[in-house]
Amino acid sequence: MKLEPFRLERYFARHEFSAAYLLCASDCESMELGDLLALEPQAQERFLSLRLGYTESLGDPALRQAIARLYARITADQVLVHAGAEEAIFNFMQVTLSSGDHVIVQTPCYQSLGAVARGLGATVTEWCGDPMRAWELDLDLLKKALTQRTKLVVVNFPHNPTGFLPTAAFVQELSLLSERHGFVIFSDEVYRGLELDPADRLPALADLNDRAVSLGVMSKTYGLAGLRIGWIATRNRRLFEALAGFKDYTTICNSAPSEFLAALALRHAQGIVDRNLEIIRANLERLDRFFADQGERFAWHRPKAGPIAFPTLLHGAVDAFCADLLKQTGVLLLPGTLYGTGTNALRIGFGRKNLPEALARLERYIQLSMGSAGE
Numbered sequence: 001m002k003l004e005p006f007r008l009e010r011y012f013a014r015h016e017f018s019a020a021y022l023l024c025a026s027d028c029e030s031m032e033l034g035d036l037l038a039l040e041p042q043a044q045e046r047f048l049s050l051r052l053g054y055t056e057s058l059g060d061p062a063l064r065q066a067i068a069r070l071y072a073r074i075t076a077d078q079v080l081v082h083a084g085a086e087e088a089i090f091n092f093m094q095v096t097l098s099s100g101d102h103v104i105v106q107t108p109c110y111q112s113l114g115a116v117a118r119g120l121g122a123t124v125t126e127w128c129g130d131p132m133r134a135w136e137l138d139l140d141l142l143k144k145a146l147t148q149r150t151k152l153v154v155v156n157f158p159h160n161p162t163g164f165l166p167t168a169a170f171v172q173e174l175s176l177l178s179e180r181h182g183f184v185i186f187s188d189e190v191y192r193g194l195e196l197d198p199a200d201r202l203p204a205l206a207d208l209n210d211r212a213v214s215l216g217v218m219s220k221t222y223g224l225a226g227l228r229i230g231w232i233a234t235r236n237r238r239l240f241e242a243l244a245g246f247k248d249y250t251t252i253c254n255s256a257p258s259e260f261l262a263a264l265a266l267r268h269a270q271g272i273v274d275r276n277l278e279i280i281r282a283n284l285e286r287l288d289r290f291f292a293d294q295g296e297r298f299a300w301h302r303p304k305a306g307p308i309a310f311p312t313l314l315h316g317a318v319d320a321f322c323a324d325l326l327k328q329t330g331v332l333l334l335p336g337t338l339y340g341t342g343t344n345a346l347r348i349g350f351g352r353k354n355l356p357e358a359l360a361r362l363e364r365y366i367q368l369s370m371g372s373a374g375e
């Protein structure tokens, strides 16, 4: 299997821990271990007495229970815990696809959602959102792209990097199409729960469709990426068994401390999500003001969910802009070219508490180095 370089992750490997200000992070503000342990009486004592042997391969039963509660129709035995969402994506593609299969992937996308399928020899058709309509997806385009060989359709709502969130009716129709045409839906839901209006929350695909797969993780909505705990939820038993067997060749089982902490966090999920949404709301108001002032330089669309958006730089090349901004100010933005979109968009993240400082530096940089728009 040949995998292409993961452009976005290579960019982060280079800059994430040296840039002074991360203004493109895709996750929410993290927590200190002590604050997490303080959520329950005796949690610290229980954590310290944890034994560090192998754990159950499918995941800690208490954690699988806590994950199942995030869904309407998923039980703990339909949850398979992985090392982050990334392992789950990799393993899912391995057990589902063979060379020559046809896959349709929403684009732009987190690169592994398409790249692993390509690496396995699948033919990948991009189902591209419309940049002129805030990256909205058109179901008619999906219908036209379907072939006899289409085995899989990959979607990600709320979406990285655009924040696009379709309607529940859209997702229902997608599910009906899957039943009619026989393809499996892989639904990356790592930002689920971060809807600004809870009424916009979509049903999980694993609840809606008995062959679909929902992907979740502690990293984004809960801001606990360092735990490296992700999961697959599915009522598709055959697929579940295949995934459970494949994991014997990747991580076998998960880290016991991480599983303990993830279960603890999920028992207090609402409080953590409320804190993260509060940060997001305050930051979005700042971004609304910033982009209103900078209307001649950027096209801004306020997302309905998640901690990231994909505004377009209207003048100048986005790669050069991001590189010079980093050099002059230490502020890291992510050029959309890393997603291969062919547009001049950039990813901005607003799930972190220090956004005001980073934004002030971006604003000053624009005043000093760019002069009037169009120069």
Ligand SMILES: Cc1ncc(COP(=O)(O)O)c(C=O)c1O
Binding pocket: 026, 083, 084, 085, 086, 087, 110, 156, 160, 188, 190, 217, 218, 219, 220, 225, 230
């Ligand atoms: C849409 C999407 N899916 C999956 C992942 C992988 O998540 P993790 O790093 O927690 O494994 C990411 C990470 O950025 C993502 O944005």
